[in-house]
Amino acid sequence: DALSACGIASPEGLIMVGDREYDVLGAKKHGIDSVGVLFGYGSREELKSAGATYIAETVQDIGRIILG
Numbered sequence: 341d342a343l344s345a346c347g348i349a350s351p352e353g354l355i356m357v358g359d360r361e362y363d364v365l366g367a368k369k370h371g372i373d374s375v376g377v378l379f380g381y382g383s384r385e386e387l388k389s390a391g392a393t394y395i396a397e398t399v400q401d402i403g404r405i406i407l408g
Contacts, residue, residue, distance in 0.1 A: 343370065357402060358382075361390035375405055 348354070356367035359380020367374040368391055375394045376387030387395055396402045 355393075355406060357396075359387075361386050364390035364392045367393075375402055377402065 343349075343351070351370050351372045354372045356363055356372050356374040357377060358364060358367075358374065359377045360382040364374045364376055364387060373393040374391075375396050376382065376384075376390070376392030377396045378384055378387075379398065384395060394405045396405060
């Protein structure tokens with residue numbers, strides 16, 4: 341719904357940042373890479389099991405991941 345509301349037709353170039361498996365699973369369903377963050381509620385195991393593309397321990401890690 342969010343993609344449609346924002347007029348985004350293609351997931352290319354998008355990345356989902358979230359702290360729970362539901363964030364990762366939602367991203368995967370729509371073909372979007374994901375960053376699972378460890379400073380929220382989910383654990384590393386939860387995020388890995390859900391298939392997070394990347395895992396970030398800090399906010400700075402997110403920047404490094406996004407900027408490549």
